Amino acid sequence: MPLTPEILQKLETIVGASFVFTDEETRNHYGHDETEDYVFPPSVVVKPASAQEISQIVKLANEYKIPVVPIGGRTGLSGGALSIYQGIGLSTDRLNSILEIDERNLQVVTEPAVITQVLQETLLEKGLFYPVDPSSRGSCFIGGNVAENAGGARAVKYGVTKDYVLNLEVVLPTGEIIWTGANTLKNSTGYNLTQLMVGSEGTLGIITKIVLKLLPKNAHNVLMLVPFYKAEQACEAVSAIFRAGVVPSALEFMERDAIDWAIKYIEGVNIAIKDEIKAHLLIEVDGNYPDVLMLEAEKIMGVVEQFEIDEILFADTEDQKNALWRMRRGVAEAVKSNSVYKEEDTVVPRYELPTLLKGIKTIGDKYGFKSVCYGHAGDGNLHVNIIKADMTDDNWKTQVPKGIREIFELTVSLKGTLSGEHGIGYVQKNFMDIAFNNSQLQLMKSIKKVFDPNNILNPGKIFPDAL
Numbered sequence: 191m192p193l194t195p196e197i198l199q200k201l202e203t204i205v206g207a208s209f210v211f212t213d214e215e216t217r218n219h220y221g222h223d224e225t226e227d228y229v230f231p232p233s234v235v236v237k238p239a240s241a242q243e244i245s246q247i248v249k250l251a252n253e254y255k256i257p258v259v260p261i262g263g264r265t266g267l268s269g270g271a272l273s274i275y276q277g278i279g280l281s282t283d284r285l286n287s288i289l290e291i292d293e294r295n296l297q298v299v300t301e302p303a304v305i306t307q308v309l310q311e312t313l314l315e316k317g318l319f320y321p322v323d324p325s326s327r328g329s330c331f332i333g334g335n336v337a338e339n340a341g342g343a344r345a346v347k348y349g350v351t352k353d354y355v356l357n358l359e360v361v362l363p364t365g366e367i368i369w370t371g372a373n374t375l376k377n378s379t380g381y382n383l384t385q386l387m388v389g390s391e392g393t394l395g396i397i398t399k400i401v402l403k404l405l406p407k408n409a410h411n412v413l414m415l416v417p418f419y420k421a422e423q424a425c426e427a428v429s430a431i432f433r434a435g436v437v438p439s440a441l442e443f444m445e446r447d448a449i450d451w452a453i454k455y456i457e458g459v460n461i462a463i464k465d466e467i468k469a470h471l472l473i474e475v476d477g478n479y480p481d482v483l484m485l486e487a488e489k490i491m492g493v494v495e496q497f498e499i500d501e502i503l504f505a506d507t508e509d510q511k512n513a514l515w516r517m518r519r520g521v522a523e524a525v526k527s528n529s530v531y532k533e534e535d536t537v538v539p540r541y542e543l544p545t546l547l548k549g550i551k552t553i554g555d556k557y558g559f560k561s562v563c564y565g566h567a568g569d570g571n572l573h574v575n576i577i578k579a580d581m582t583d584d585n586w587k588t589q590v591p592k593g594i595r596e597i598f599e600l601t602v603s604l605k606g607t608l609s610g611e612h613g614i615g616y617v618q619k620n621f622m623d624i625a626f627n628n629s630q631l632q633l634m635k636s637i638k639k640v641f642d643p644n645n646i647l648n649p650g651k652i653f654p655d656a657l
């Protein structure tokens with residue numbers, strides 16, 4: 191929907207003419223994230239600098255019934271930031287300051303457009319640890335992390351974004367500006383609006399300030415890479431490690447193709463892998479006492495040696511550790527550079543991982559697609575990358591969605607769910623009926639209506655088209 195000159199003029203009055211963009215290049219830039227090859231440019235991109243400006247934009251959008259899509263770092267993998275009905279693309283880029291580091295209470299107050307890695311590194315300099323570590327941390331925003339309830343490699347020990355969000359300043363879809371809770375570590379006061387906002391994918395409000403809980407930083411870690419001759423055994427080892435009494439700070443699974451493609455894609459990673467190896471686990475333990483970590487590492491070795499494995503690689507130096515993490519973090523981009531693909535974010539109770547992996551391969555054989563799986567195995571979170579390669583466009587369009595539906599049905603039958611950390615957004619919304627019945631979906635839709643009676647904020651996301 192093209193916006194009238196009158197509306198554009200009003201937007202310019204709110205944010206200043208130099209922060210309203212209608213040129214094709216800017217609209218395309220803010221019209222895509224990292225989801226497949228989708229591009230949905232908004233009619234206009236605006237870059238407000240404060241909650242007050244956002245409030246005025248949202249009030250204007252209500253008056254003219256214009257969709258508003260909050261846009262963060264655009265690293266999303268479920269299409270949440272895509273302006274599928276055009277309208278106003280509301281970039282949070284200018285809300286990019288860390289406002290206060292409270293060392294007495296181990297808290298930070300930040301604006302949403304701070305890059306997650308910048309936040310982490312700024313805090314580390316003060317001996318503070320923000321553990322949520324999405325592989326996209328070099329480019330995603332902390333606001334996008336809150337909106338998606340992002341996870342990452344260290345969630346297995348430290349939890350996900352929701353576990354660190356204490357309080358939020360939010361512009362509601364009607365334009366009011368509220369705080370959702372209090373800056374306290376516990377809170378039993380009324381409904382938990384803070385947690386309702388976390389993971390709401392930009393559909394219930396625009397987050398403008400975030401109060402996060404922090405931890406003291408850990409002094410040491412041990413990182414090892416374990417090669418397995420059978421991928422399902424790597425998955426079996428995951429729950430066995432916890433049953434042995436160790437909680438690793440990261441426990442990542444990579445199928446053979448994932449690691450091969452990443453090694454080729456990422457510079458400076460040299461690992462020799464035998465042809466027969468089918469999967470790896472990247473395992474980290476962290477803490478303050480090296481002796482304890484060595485004992486934990488030995489316990490883990492005792493577990494994985496019960497399976498068919500090759501020699502374990504221990505990262506001896508910081509350089510080696512960084513190289514292994516660069517390789518792991520680079521898998522998604524390596525897959526993308528190899529082929530058109532669709533990524534699913536399945537999550538099951540971790541003991542069910544081997545069954546999930548086996549089922550995914552069987553479903554792939556049935557519908558004629560290859561998949562490359564990797565992910566945060568310690569959380570039972572498996573990213574399933576369905577590779578187009580030389581599949582015909584027709585099969586890609588007709589067979590793959592049937593296969594994805596079966597993968598999700600299998601996931602839910604194992605007491606899992608559709609997304610562990612990437613959200614539902616645009617691309618998974620029509621599978622929501624697998625995870626929720628009509629009553630559950632209607633309840634969610636009613637909540638959306640209370641917050642956003644005119645359905646202007648990020649419409650067309652989360653809810654199935656048929657609802």
Ligand SMILES: Cc1cc2nc3c(=O)[nH]c(=O)nc-3n(C[C@H](O)[C@H](O)[C@H](O)COP(=O)(O)OP(=O)(O)OC[C@H]3O[C@@H](n4cnc5c(N)ncnc54)[C@H](O)[C@@H]3O)c2cc1C
Nearest residue numbers: 262263264265266270325331333334337340341392397611
């Ligand atoms: C290579 C790669 C690796 C990844 N690894 C991980 C991983 O390990 N763990 C993980 O959890 N995710 C991962 N992701 C997915 C992605 O990085 C996360 O979902 C991230 O949280 C998105 O943040 P963003 O700032 O890029 O948000 P965007 O993509 O810009 O937006 C995501 C959603 O948040 C909403 N939103 C953004 N800002 C706000 C705001 N201020 N207020 C309200 N709503 C807002 C948008 O409307 C949209 O619905 C990865 C992605 C890539 C490309």
